[in-house]
Amino acid sequence: MDETASQPVPAQANHDAIRTLGPSRRAASLQSSGIRRILARAATMPDAVNLTIGQPDFPVPETVQHAAIDAIRAGRNGYTPSTGDPGLVARIRDYLAMDLGWDCVPAGTPGNAPGILATTGTSGALTLAYLALLDPGDECVIPDPYFVSYPELARMCHATAVPCDTGEDGEMTAERVEPLLTDKTRFVLFNTPANPNGVVASKKTCADLLDLCRSRGVILMSDEIYDAFAFPDARTDACARDASVRRCPSPARLPGAQDTVLLIRGFGKTYGCTGWRLGYAAGPGWLLEAMVKFHQYTFVCAPTPLQVAAASCFDADMDPVVLNYQQRRDMIVDRLGPLTHIAPPGGAFYAWVKVPEHLGMSGSQFTELAAEHGVLVVPGGVFSAKDTHFRISYATNPARLAEGLDTLARLMSK
Numbered sequence: 001m002d003e004t005a006s007q008p009v010p011a012q013a014n015h016d017a018i019r020t021l022g023p024s025r026r027a028a029s030l031q032s033s034g035i036r037r038i039l040a041r042a043a044t045m046p047d048a049v050n051l052t053i054g055q056p057d058f059p060v061p062e063t064v065q066h067a068a069i070d071a072i073r074a075g076r077n078g079y080t081p082s083t084g085d086p087g088l089v090a091r092i093r094d095y096l097a098m099d100l101g102w103d104c105v106p107a108g109t110p111g112n113a114p115g116i117l118a119t120t121g122t123s124g125a126l127t128l129a130y131l132a133l134l135d136p137g138d139e140c141v142i143p144d145p146y147f148v149s150y151p152e153l154a155r156m157c158h159a160t161a162v163p164c165d166t167g168e169d170g171e172m173t174a175e176r177v178e179p180l181l182t183d184k185t186r187f188v189l190f191n192t193p194a195n196p197n198g199v200v201a202s203k204k205t206c207a208d209l210l211d212l213c214r215s216r217g218v219i220l221m222s223d224e225i226y227d228a229f230a231f232p233d234a235r236t237d238a239c240a241r242d243a244s245v246r247r248c249p250s251p252a253r254l255p256g257a258q259d260t261v262l263l264i265r266g267f268g269k270t271y272g273c274t275g276w277r278l279g280y281a282a283g284p285g286w287l288l289e290a291m292v293k294f295h296q297y298t299f300v301c302a303p304t305p306l307q308v309a310a311a312s313c314f315d316a317d318m319d320p321v322v323l324n325y326q327q328r329r330d331m332i333v334d335r336l337g338p339l340t341h342i343a344p345p346g347g348a349f350y351a352w353v354k355v356p357e358h359l360g361m362s363g364s365q366f367t368e369l370a371a372e373h374g375v376l377v378v379p380g381g382v383f384s385a386k387d388t389h390f391r392i393s394y395a396t397n398p399a400r401l402a403e404g405l406d407t408l409a410r411l412m413s414k
């Protein structure tokens with residue numbers, strides 16, 4: 001018997017297929033996140049003062065923790081509608097009515113009312129919004145410095161993010177945006193309070209930018225993930241239906257904004273639960289309807305028990321935490337302000353510090369030097385076309401922060 005006859009014949013290697021085996025051009029065009037690279041390095045330096053990640057260092061409010069545990073125990077572990085858990089959507093609707101004067105409905109409801117969609121993190125909302133607005137070849141305008149996802153999400157859509165230099169004051173004004181608008185621009189992405197500079201936009205900036213976007217027929221996407229993290233001196237606006245509640249200015253609070261503004265907010269930073277992956281979007285009905293379609297085929301819905309718990313976030317008072325962070329902001333401005341330029345941070349938990357020119361160093365070089373002296377910060381090039389600054393996150397304990405600031409101040413004065 002011919003033994004070899006029954007042996008399986010090895011498949012001929014298909015060399016063409018092997019040569020092309022690899023990621024899509026879309027994947028190849030992406031940078032891996034500069035922040036994650038820094039975090040990988042931080043993991044090898046456990047004793048360093050780590051001023052890198054924007055991860056709140058306070059616990060989730062107890063009531064919200066219990067609400068999550070109760071939701072799991074009550075069997076709220078299946079899917080919710082793609083638009084979000086109805087209880088959470090109702091709380092968001094009430095809050096936006098009070099804050100902005102908007103009368104929202106769940107996304108996808110027929111009619112012209114603004115829609116609401118609960119998302120998997122603020123990142124989920126941004127992803128769905130980019131997918132719903134950008135075709136290949138389209139453009140959007142983003143601030144420079146920017147949150148790291150803004151340019152990469154455009155690349156994922158084969159579109160281009162055009163950076164708008166926000167200057168020394170860090171404001172994305174209509175004057176700075178206007179020359180960047182073309183007939184391919186689909187949206188302007190605004191961020192207040194901003195990452196990486198903590199700058200809170202003025203009411204005039206919000207109003208002028210909204211007018212510009214309206215007149216040019218582009219969406220104004222307002223990423224307000226840090227809206228509750230605005231310090232009292234930046235809370236210059238009264239909420240639409242309760243003037244006793246003060247907030248930082250938002251383009252969404254201006255009359256008629258809901259036709260032009262896509263509002264994106266989140267729970268992770270405000271309530272110390274970044275790992276819960278919860279955010280929401282609200283805005284023009286047609287846009288929310290398109291976002292829901294992408295939601296159905298990607299994330300499906302945000303994590304159910306955590307959505308249920310997030311409804312109770314609206315009852316938690318985070319002001320004591322925000323005031324504590326304001327003291328840390330003041331520590332940075334007092335310590336480093338006399339040595340260099342810092343765009344005045346009115347919120348979030350970041351400061352955007354210029355490397356003093358007399359050092360003749362880029363942001364990356366200074367960051368390297370700081371790391372050699374046991375302090376980790378993020379180089380400006382991670383957030384900007386320019387590498388002239390570094391970002392400090394002060395979501396860290398004040399004693400360690402003070403230690404880190406001493407070292408940075410010493411290095412900056414050399």
Ligand code: PMP
Pocket residue numbers: 054120121122123124147191194195223225266267268269274277278279
């Ligand atoms: N927008 C900005 C400005 C951010 O700083 C972040 C997180 N650092 C996000 C969006 C994404 O947040 P989330 O964790 O809710 O996806």
